[in-house]
Amino acid sequence: MTLLTRTCKEVAALLIAREDRTLRLGERLALRIHLRICEACPRFERQVLSMRNGIKQWRNYTNSD
Numbered sequence: 771m772t773l774l775t776r777t778c779k780e781v782a783a784l785l786i787a788r789e790d791r792t793l794r795l796g797e798r799l800a801l802r803i804h805l806r807i808c809e810a811c812p813r814f815e816r817q818v819l820s821m822r823n824g825i826k827q828w829r830n831y832t833n834s835d
């Protein structure tokens with residue numbers, strides 16, 4: 771179980787890393803478990819996801835220029 775236990779700090783790092791690379795199965799599991807038991811991290815995940823959309827729009831914008 772400790773294998774799948776992550777601190778909020780580690781989870782935040784994983785959420786950001788997920789934008790750049792595919793997470794390993796253990797990382798994805800740990801992330802899912804932590805997001806289920808934590809209150810703060812799901813909120814942070816939403817921020818990362820909306821940031822991703824913002825970056826996508828920004829990229830489209832610069833590409834069309």
Ligand SMILES: [Zn+2]
Pocket residue numbers: 777778781804808809810811
């Ligand atoms: Zn957390």
